[in-house]
Amino acid sequence: xxxxxxxxxxxxxxxxxxxxxxxxxxxxxxxxxxxxxxxxxxxxxxxxxxxxxxxxxxxxxxxxxxxxxxxxxxxxxxxxxxxxxxxxxxxxxxxxxxxxxxxxxxxxxxxxxxxxxxxxxxxxxxxxxxxxxxxxxxxxxxxxxxxxxxxxxxxxxxxxxxxxxxxxxxxxxxxxxxxxxxxxxxxxxxxxxxxxxxxxxxxxxxxxxxxxxxxxxxxxxxxxxxxxxxxxxxxxxxxxxxxxxxxxxxxxxxxxxxxxxxxxxxxxxxxxxxxxxxxxxxxxxxxxxxxxxxxxxxxxxxxxxxxxxxxxxxxxxxxxxxxxxxxxxxxxxxxxxxxxxxxxxxxxxxxxxxxxxxxxxxxxxxxxxxxxxxxxxxxxxxxxxxxxxxxxxxxxxxxxxxxxxxxxxxxxxxxxxxxxxxxxxxxxxxxxxxxxxxxxxxxxxxxxxxxxxx
Ligand SMILES: Cc1ncc(COP(=O)(O)O)c(C=O)c1O
Numbered sequence: 458x459x460x461x462x463x464x465x466x467x468x469x470x471x472x473x474x475x476x477x478x479x480x481x482x483x484x485x486x487x488x489x490x491x492x493x494x495x496x497x498x499x500x501x502x503x504x505x506x507x508x509x510x511x512x513x514x515x516x517x518x519x520x521x522x523x524x525x526x527x528x529x530x531x532x533x534x535x536x537x538x539x540x541x542x543x544x545x546x547x548x549x550x551x552x553x554x555x556x557x558x559x560x561x562x563x564x565x566x567x568x569x570x571x572x573x574x575x576x577x578x579x580x581x582x583x584x585x586x587x588x589x590x591x592x593x594x595x596x597x598x599x600x601x602x603x604x605x606x607x608x609x610x611x612x613x614x615x616x617x618x619x620x621x622x623x624x625x626x627x628x629x630x631x632x633x634x635x636x637x638x639x640x641x642x643x644x645x646x647x648x649x650x651x652x653x654x655x656x657x658x659x660x661x662x663x664x665x666x667x668x669x670x671x672x673x674x675x676x677x678x679x680x681x682x683x684x685x686x687x688x689x690x691x692x693x694x695x696x697x698x699x700x701x702x703x704x705x706x707x708x709x710x711x712x713x714x715x716x717x718x719x720x721x722x723x724x725x726x727x728x729x730x731x732x733x734x735x736x737x738x739x740x741x742x743x744x745x746x747x748x749x750x751x752x753x754x755x756x757x758x759x760x761x762x763x764x765x766x767x768x769x770x771x772x773x774x775x776x777x778x779x780x781x782x783x784x785x786x787x788x789x790x791x792x793x794x795x796x797x798x799x800x801x802x803x804x805x806x807x808x809x810x811x812x813x814x815x816x817x818x819x820x821x822x823x824x825x826x827x828x829x830x831x832x833x834x835x836x837x838x839x840x841x842x843x844x845x846x847x848x849x850x851x852x853x854x855x856x857x858x859x860x861x862x863x864x865x866x867x868x869x870x871x872x873x874x875x876x877x878x879x880x881x882x883x884x885x886x887x888x889x890x891x892x893x894x895x896x897x898x899x900x901x902x903x904x905x906x907x908x909x910x911x
Contacts, residue, residue, distance in 0.1 A: 459525075460510075460518045460723050464501055464716065467508060477504045477713065503716045512537065512714040513707045522723045529730050530655055532665055532672075532690035534699045536706060537722050539714045541685030542649040543569035544706065545673035546617070547576060549645050549689065552705035553615050553671075553697070554579035556853070561606055563618040564843065565595040567647060568883045570617055571852055571876055576709075578853040582610055583846050584618075590842070592761055592771065593779065593798035595884075597628035600636065607640040615643040620664060621650050623796070623882035624761070624803055625769030627661055634668030643697065644668070649675035649687070651766060653807070656729045657738045661766050670695035671702075679768050681808025682725040686718050737808070745770070745806055748815045755826045761801065773801040774826060780837045785830055790821040796881045799840045841879075841886060841900040850890035855910055862906040868893050871909035877901065 458466075468482075480486060483499035505511045510519035519537065527535040538545050546566075550573030554560055560579045562570055565586055574581055584606055587596040598618055607613055616637055621627045630646060637644040646664035648654070652674040654661040664672045672690045676682035689706075691697050728734040745767050752760050752772060761771035774782050783797035795805035804818065824830060849872045860874035870892060877887040877897070887897050893907065901907065 458518060458521065459727075460522050460716070460719055463508070463518045464503070464720065467503075468500065474506065476506050478502055498717055501717045501720055504713060509716075512539070512710065512719070513712065514703070519719065522719070526688065526723075526726050527690070529726060530663070530665060530688070530690055531693060533693045533695060533697075534691045534702075536689040536702060537719055538673075538687040538689055538706075539685075539718045539722075540687075540710060541677075542647065542673045542675040542687040543567070543572070543685075544709055545671075545687055545689035546570060546645075546647060547573045547709055548702060548705040549671045549673065550574070550579065550615075550617070551576045551708065552701040553577075553643055553645070558614045559610060559612050561603075561610070561613045561616040561642070563598060563616075564846070565622055565882075565884050566617055566619050567623075567649065568876060568878045568880075568885050571885060571888055573617075574852040575856050576853075578851070579614075580851050581848070582606065582613065583848075584616075585843065585845055588843050591800065592624075592773065593800035593840075594624045594626065594761075594771070595622055595843070597622070597626050597764070598633060600629060600632050603633060604636050607636060607642060611640070613640070613642055615645055617645045617647065619647040619649070621648075621661060621766045621769070623650065623769075623884070624771050625650065625765040625767070627764050627766060630662070630664045630667040630669060634664075638668065643670045643695075645671045646673070648672050650678055650769065652676050652678060652680040652688070653729070653738060653768065654766075656735060657742055659742055660768060665690055665692055668692065668694070670697055676722060676725055679805070679807035680725055680729065683718055683721045686722045686725070688722070741806070741808065741810065742767070744812050744815055745810070748819055751819050752822055755823055757826050758822060768806045769795075770804040770806065771801050772804070772822070778837055781832075782825070785825055785832050786821055788832055789830060790817070790824075792818060792821055799837070839900050839902070841896070843886070844894055844896045846888065847892040847894065848890060849892050850910075852888055852890050855890045859911040860908045861911050863909050864906055865898050865902065865904060868898060868907045868909060869895060873897075874908040874910050 483496045510517035546569045554577040556578030558579045561582050564583045646669040654663045670692050674688045676686045677684045757775040779797040779801045782802045786792040794802045796803045873887050873893050874889050878885045
């Protein structure tokens with residue numbers, strides 16, 4: 458039985474519960490949250506009471522829902538994540554890597570890999586993807602460079618990469634997984650932004666179909682689910698088992714997973730896999746493509762179109778920084794983008810992106826470009842062009858070590874005890890244990906101090 462059907466049936470039993478959660482399925486709701494959230498959400502919020510399942514060792518309704526999802530995604534196993542893709546990244550690192558194991562990580566990974574490094578004690582080797590100055594974004598993974606790194610470091614145990622990137626750029630996972638297999642390296646793909654790929658061929662090819670061992674998807678990013686729901690899949694032909702992943706998830710997960718989130722995860726997958734869902738997604742993709750075509754016809758406007766997922770619309774306007782465009786859209790048109798950099802602006806679309814919203818964006822862009830709209834610009838944020846990290850200690854080695862705050866002018870060449878990352882996209886600029894370089898200091902020069910290792 459599905460989680461949803463079970464809860465519907467359970468409600469009708471009208472049991473008297475002396476259990477958590479103490480709101481008693483909405484018998485009490487703090488008045489202000491009732492006003493904002495309504496009552497219904499609470500009526501689905503249960504604990505592991507009789508008949509319900511346990512996310513930490515599922516044998517009932519959660520197991521059935523996860524097994525069904527694994528079938529839909531064509532995975533060996535699928536885990537529902539109620540603490541975001543971040544928890545999937547951390548758990549998979551913790552499950553696979555032992556203290557001292559070497560792990561190759563693409564530097565444009567999400568900062569949750571740092572948490573995985575602290576927990577696992579693994580030693581990071583960073584792969585720097587090419588930086589595209591014209592757009593202010595990272596490119597995909599260069600296959601030759603990857604092979605070179607793996608050939609040079611034969612003891613690397615796993616490779617962690619993001620596909621698509623935060624801005625939608627795709628890499629050739631098929632070739633990457635073949636290289637990883639050749640060097641006996643486990644491939645973990647953070648597909649947080651590719652959660653719709655299994656349901657529409659034109660968006661991208663899921664890493665699960667291309668030989669990845671572990672794939673993590675955020676359902677809340679493009680697939681229309683509640684924050685912070687996500688999935689972790691194990692590849693069908695991967696040698697990895699499910700036990701280590703479950704144990705690692707249990708170490709970091711709450712013992713009170715949210716049933717509203719689990720219900721929403723199940724319902725989202727069900728919908729995406731239905732004929733109705735596929736049609737809905739088909740329409741969405743059609744509408745996005747229509748918008749992109751229209752944007753491309755606007756003079757002085759460029760849309761990034763080089764092997765990317767079109768749900769991430771990256772644009773730039775001639776003689777205008779991404780920050781300026783972002784400010785104009787926000788202040789004059791009430792449009793908020795996902796992210797801006799010195800060159801471009803990123804619009805994230807997904808199941809909730811209506812035709813009306815796309816139209817509004819189109820009109821605003823036409824207006825801005827045709828009428829040369831400007832606003833008085835605040836001081837633009839500093840530009841940071843990624844530099845190779847210099848590792849003095851691994852994140853695990855400096856975790857909990859004594860630190861002090863020093864003025865920036867005394868920080869050059871000291872060991873950072875801070876994680877510095879812009880959010881979004883949450884890509885680390887500097888991690889604890891890394892040597893502070895001039896480029897870092899230039900970038901954070903608005904600050905007074907930074908934490909360094911004593
Ligand atoms: C590429 C990437 N991976 C992982 C994450 C973390 O996802 P979540 O918010 O689901 O934990 C993010 C969040 O921004 C992301 O952009």
